[in-house]
Amino acid sequence: MNMSSLDIDYLLTTSDPVAVDNLYEQAAALRDSVYGHNIFLRGLIEISNHCRNNCLYCGIRRELKTQRYRLTKEQILDCCHTGHELGFRTFVLQGGEDAWFTDEVLCDWVAEIKRRFPDCAVTLSLGERGRESFRRLREAGADRYLLRHETADATHYARLHPSEMSFEHRMQCLRDLRDLGYQVGTGFMVGSPYQTLETLKKDLAFIADFRPEMVGIGPFIPATGTPFEQHSAGSIELTLRLIAILRLLLPNALLPATTALGTLHPTGRERAIAAGANVIMPNLSPQDTRALYSIYNNKLSTGSEAAETVADIRARLKAIGFETPVDRGDFKR
Numbered sequence: 512m513n514m515s516s517l518d519i520d521y522l523l524t525t526s527d528p529v530a531v532d533n534l535y536e537q538a539a540a541l542r543d544s545v546y547g548h549n550i551f552l553r554g555l556i557e558i559s560n561h562c563r564n565n566c567l568y569c570g571i572r573r574e575l576k577t578q579r580y581r582l583t584k585e586q587i588l589d590c591c592h593t594g595h596e597l598g599f600r601t602f603v604l605q606g607g608e609d610a611w612f613t614d615e616v617l618c619d620w621v622a623e624i625k626r627r628f629p630d631c632a633v634t635l636s637l638g639e640r641g642r643e644s645f646r647r648l649r650e651a652g653a654d655r656y657l658l659r660h661e662t663a664d665a666t667h668y669a670r671l672h673p674s675e676m677s678f679e680h681r682m683q684c685l686r687d688l689r690d691l692g693y694q695v696g697t698g699f700m701v702g703s704p705y706q707t708l709e710t711l712k713k714d715l716a717f718i719a720d721f722r723p724e725m726v727g728i729g730p731f732i733p734a735t736g737t738p739f740e741q742h743s744a745g746s747i748e749l750t751l752r753l754i755a756i757l758r759l760l761l762p763n764a765l766l767p768a769t770t771a772l773g774t775l776h777p778t779g780r781e782r783a784i785a786a787g788a789n790v791i792m793p794n795l796s797p798q799d800t801r802a803l804y805s806i807y808n809n810k811l812s813t814g815s816e817a818a819e820t821v822a823d824i825r826a827r828l829k830a831i832g833f834e835t836p837v838d839r840g841d842f843k844r
């Protein structure tokens with residue numbers, strides 16, 4: 512479906528529960544027609560909470576006095592090993608914009624993961640870099656890159672980020688990644704400060720036009736110590752509606768039921784799946800660093816081992832009729 516064939520205003524604002532249920536059902540049916548009853552798992556490895564940026568919303572922003580960590584190559588490979596045994600075939604290396612991550616370091620890590628786990632996809636989520644850096648990482652074996660655009664409205668972007676960050680550069684990164692042959696993920700927070708129906712419609716129009724392979728959206732959740740700590744969290748309902756609309760716009764997209772949704776509501780992720788999502792990203796990071804990757808308050812990170820978490824997630828999905836295949840879960844053209 513394209514933007515003009517959907518009444519986005521109505522879908523985002525109606526209080527008619529029947530209309531909303533229809534939206535979710537249509538989205539879920541469309542997902543099933545492309546991917547069947549499959550939910551794809553990605554093993555999330557939070558490799559560093561050092562960050563050069565000072566995004567106003569983020570709990571690991573530069574100015575925040577918090578304990579910083581960075582995983583070693585061995586720790587990362589251990590996480591992959593654990594993940595592989597658990598049936599993961601995608602590893603997502605996510606982190607702040609850490610200056611320590613030179614191209615040499617990252618290319619070595621990516622190449623080593625691909626060498627040891629040739630049946631796996633590697634996704635990077637490490638913020639903005641130059642085109643040449645993206646090119647080298649792709650050559651080293653990286654398959655996918657996640658870089659949320661955060662908002663498609665330049666004025667809104669400037670209210671969420673310090674002036675040294677550029678909306679144009681972020682969009683340029685997305686175009687470069689696409690050009691270089693990555694499967695590209697973009698996305699935004701729902702209910703971020705100063706977001707309006709108009710900025711949300713711009714997000715949807717941008718996504719409908721750019722047609723990313725993945726779109727990650729989750730509610731904004733305030734983070735203590737940030738300029739936005741007093742703002743309220745985004746709405747779960749609105750997030751679910753947006754997931755469903757994204758599914759209608761991009762039937763083949765890989766849409767995660769994000770941790771932020773699970774953080775705000777115990778069955779938030781199941782509800783996202785009922786609304787058309789088809790990816791879950793359990794945390795494979797080492798126990799002792801999980802709490803430090805606190806991009807927002809109360810971020811879900813159970814005390815249990817990755818293995819337990821995954822068994823629990825699989826069981827919960829099975830109970831609502833979904834399989835979790837041992838598969839890279841690539842985008843279907």
Ligand code: 5AD
Pocket residue numbers: 568569570659661699700729730731732733734771806807
């Ligand atoms: N609430 C929700 N999501 C957040 N992110 C960063 N800070 C927050 C927050 N306070 C999201 C951003 C970023 C991704 C890694 O996490 O969209 O791109």
